[in-house]
Amino acid sequence: MALSEPAPHPAQEQIRPTDSAGASDTAARAVALRAPLRPAVRVPVSVPAAPGTAELTGPVFGTADVGPLDHxxxxxxxxxxxxxxxxxxxxxxxxxxxxxxxxxxxxWQANAAGRYAHPLDRHPAPLDPHFTGAGRCLTGDDGRYRFVTIRPGAYPLGGSNDAWRAAHLHFSLFGTAFTQRLVTQMYFPGDPLLPDDLIRNAVGAPAARDRLVSALDRTLGEPGRSLGYRWDIVLDGPAATWTEGDR
Amino acid sequence: MLLPPTPSQTIGPYYGTALPFPGGGDAAPAGHPAAVTLHGHVRDGEGAPVPDGLLEFWQAGPDGSLTGAPGSLRRDGETFTGWARVPTDRDGHYVLRTLLPGGAPYLALCVHARGLDRHLFTRVYVAEPPGDALLAALPADRRATLLARREAGRRNAYRFDVTLQGDGETVFLDWSAGD
Structure with a gap:
């Protein structure tokens, strides 16, 4: 199925639209009641890793999964x-x-007006009939990925303090090990909303926060058509340290 | 010297147009005689259902192989890819149809939901293997949160609930490489 015809997601049909105050309450509840209270347990895996440890391998994808225009x-x-x-x-x-x-x-991302093509998004900015805001691609042999899209707009979070999200792109990535899974967000350099973005500021260390910001790279754009932004991504997880060289 | 990792950020509420796909929870080939159903609820710290969670499963094939296969996003009904992605419904319920893993008897599970700065890893054990290092290291009540129950009166059905927080909180796993 092409990405231009996304299947209805259960959340789209089953979550009632709410006004912005209700959406804010829902978000606050999620933050308060979903994070585990106990520390995560370190798995007792030795190096070399125990054979059969599923998490040290991961899913594989190919041209069956991603169409040539999905990016x-x-x-x-x-x-x-x-x-x-x-x-x-x-x-x-x-x-x-x-x-x-x-x-x-x-x-995935909001459109240029800061609106997601998702029923949960009640921001009264226009939808764009020509923009769904979802894409996928495979990395190349050198680890490179590339998307063509439009710069998303900022949008309000809907709380009483009128907080706004800086323009951002949502990314989902897989490594060679299941534990390298990463879901994150990319920001744009020089955005005046960056210092006050509540989600970006959830990352404690300023240096780590800065790694979420892309850089303008004129070599990546298409001349006369688009500007390019470069964002390199480093995946964590045991596959970073448990290598053939250690075995 | 290791490169610093890119930080994780919450999945947020709007991933629905991008990540779920048709047949995401149908890991078992169509009509496979050994297919099993694994299902359950995801609940928050007050026991309320999590209606916008996204669960990803990775597992060995019935032969114990962990090589996987491409094609999860456009399933052909024939290939077992080892990977599945299932959103929860309004009641916080998910359903996975799969084949039992050979080798170590568990499915690796990654739980995504808005409100979490980072996804959560856990394991779904479909049997309690002797000598499993992780299970052995846990007290009995904690260990129980990782064990799927066979459902009485149903053939080939297993139940596994995820409690994100509080009483009966599921054991989540730390796989970070450190500094």
């Missing part, structure tokens, strides 16, 4: 979406800098 969010509909066209590209590596090859990268 281009501006070409999923009959017309072009409104907004500033951009290319977002970079390399996915493990913590030793080795490329993560042939793995799935997924992207």
């Amino acid at each position: 281009d969010l501006t070409r999923q509909h009959r017309g072009e979406p409104v907004g500033e066209r951009i290319v977002v590209a970079g390399r996915v590596t493990d913590r030793r800098g080795r490329p993560v090859r042939g793995q799935l990268v997924e992207l």
Whole structure:
């Protein structure tokens, strides 16, 4: 199925639309009641790893999973979406800098007006009939990924303090081990909303926060058509340290 | 010297147009005689259902193989890929149809939900293997949170609930590489 015709997600049909105050309450409840209270348990796996430890391997993806145009969010509909066209590209590596090859990268985002094509989003900004805001691609042999899309708009979180999200792209990534799984968000350099973005600031260390911000890279854009932003991604997890060299 | 990892950020409420896909929970090939159903609820710290969770399962094939296969996102009804992705419904319920893993008898599970800064890893044991290092290291009440129950009166059905917080909190696993 093409990404331009997303299957209805159960959440879309089953969660009642709420006004913005209700949405804010829902978010606050999720933050308060979903995080575990107990520390996560370190799995007693020795190096070399116990054979059969499923988490040290992971799912594989291929051309059966990703179509040739799935990386281009501006070409999923009959017309072009409104907004500033951009290319977002970079390399996915493990913590030793080795490329993560042939793995799935997924992207979702708001449209240029700051509205998601999702029934839960009640922000009164226009939907764009030519923009769904979802894409996927596979990394190359050098770990590189590339998306063509439009720059998303900022949007309000809906609380009483009128907090706004800085423009951001949601990313989902897989490594060679299940434990390298990463879901995160990418931001744009120089965005004046960055210092006050509550989600980005959930990352404690300022240096780590800065790693969520892409860099303008004029070599990545298409001349006369789009600007390019570079964002390299480093996956954590035991596959970063448990290597053939250790075995 | 290790590179610093890219930080995790919450999945948020709007992933529904991007991540779920048709047949995501149908890991077992269509009509496979050994297919089993694994299902349960995801609940928050007050016992309320989590209606916008996303569960990802990774497991060995029936032969114990952990190589997996491409094609999960566009299932052909024939290939066992070892990977599944299932959203919870309004009642916080999920259903996975799969084949039991050979080798170590568990499915690796990754739980995503808004409100979490980072996804959570756990394991679904479909049997209690002797000498399992993780289970052996846990007190009995904690160990029980990782064990799927066979459902009485149903053939090939297992139940596994996830409690994110509080009483009966599921054991979650730390796989970070450290600094």
